[in-house]
Amino acid sequence: MGQKGEETRGRLLDATRDLIETGGYFGTGLNQVVAASGAPRGSLYFHFPGGKDQLVAESVRRAGREIGEVLHALAETAPDAAGLVTGVIRLLGDRLEESGWRKGCPVATVALETAATSDPLHRACSDVYGSWEEALRLRLAADGHPEPDDTAATVLALVEGALLLARAHRSRDPLDRVTRRIAALL
Amino acid sequence: MGQKGEETRGRLLDATRDLIETGGYFGTGLNQVVAASGAPRGSLYFHFPGGKDQLVAESVRRAGREIGEVLHALAETAPDAAGLVTGVIRLLGDRLEESGWRKGCPVATVALETAATSDPLHRACSDVYGSWEEALRLRLAADGHPEPDDTAATVLALVEGALLLARAHRSRDPLDRVTRRIAALL
DNA sequence: TCCTGTTTATAGATCGGTCTACATATTTCC
DNA sequence: GGAAATATGTAGACCGATCTATAAACAGGA
Structure with missing residues (x-):
C-alpha cells in the first residue's frame, strides 16, 4: 500500500467529509472530491x-469517530452531564458559525438523504449515532441518572435538532435556547 | 389562469413534495418530478x-403550511402542551413508519442541503420552522408556561432531532424515548 | 520484462434548462 | 352571432454541462 497511498486515501476521505457536511450525499460530486x-x-x-x-x-464513520473522541474527552473532564452537553453544544456551535453555517453535523444530511434507499450508508449513519448515544448513556449512568437510556436518546435528539434549526436559521439562537432549557432533562 | 392549469401546478408541487421528502433537493431530479x-x-x-x-x-412552503394546520388543530384540541407534543410525535411517527422510513420532516433534508448555498430555499425552510415554533410558543404561553420562547424552540428541536434519529435507525425507538422524557420540559 | 501502484482519458447516462410546435380557451371586433 | 386574434397551457425534442464509473496508458522497482 505504501505511505503515499495511505496519504492519498486520507486526503480523499477528508475532502469528502468536508463536502458532504455542506451539501450531503447527492449534493457532492466526485469531481468536487477529486x-x-x-x-x-x-x-x-x-x-x-x-x-x-x-x-x-x-x-x-471517520467523522463519527472524530466527534466521538471529542465526546469521550469531554465526558472525562466535564463536572457533570449538563456540563458535558453544554460543552458539546458550544463546541459544535463555534464550528458551525466559523464555517459560515456550513458545518453542522457531518452525519445528519447523509442520514436523511439515504435513510430509505442505501443500506450501507444507512448502516454507517445508524452506527455513528448509536456510538454517540452510548457515550452519553455511559456518562449519565455513571452520574447515577435515573433514566440514562431514554435521556441519552433525548439529549442526542435535542442536540441534532438544535444543529438542524441553527443551520436552517443561520443563527446560534436555537443552540442558545436549547442550552438554557437542557438542565430540565438532566 | 384556468382550472386545468391550477391542477397541473398542484400535481407538480405534490410530486415534488413527496420526492424531496425522501431524497432531498439534490437527490430529486426534475425528470422524476415530471x-x-x-x-x-x-x-x-x-x-x-x-x-x-x-x-x-x-x-x-406548501408542506410547511399543511403540517402547520395539523399543528394548530392539535393545539386547539389537546388538553395541555404535553398532549399536543405527544400527539404530533405520534402522528409523525405513524406517517414515517407507514412510508417505510421515507417521510419524516419534509423540510429538514432541504434545509440541511441548502443552508449555506441557496438564499431563497434557506429562507423558505427558515420561515416554515419559524411558523411551527410560533404555534408551539402560543400554546405554551396560553398555558402560562414560564419560559414559552426557549421551550418552544427546545421542543421543536427535540421533535426534529427525534425524527432524524428515527429515520437514521429506521425505528420508532427514538420517538418513543423522547416521548417518555418530554414531560420534564413542560 | 513483468508486476504493482497510479494517472489520464473517456464512456455512457442523467442533470437542469431552453426551444419550437401544438392544442385549447378567452377576448375582440365587425 | 361568428370569425379572427390573443392568451393560456400542453407536449416533447433537444442542448451543453456534469454525473459516476471504467478502460487503457503510464511510471518505477525487482
Missing part, C-alpha cells in the same frame, strides 16, 4: 473500489 | 419559471 483533494480521478476508484457509496460511508 | 406528476416538461417551466429552486421552495 478537485478538493488534489488526487487524480483513478486513484479514487483504486482506493475505494466500491465507488461513491464506500467513499461516503467511510467518511461518515 | 414522471411522477404526469405533467410534461414544458409545463414545469411554464408554471415555475424560476426553475427547480422555485418549485422546491414552493413545495417546502
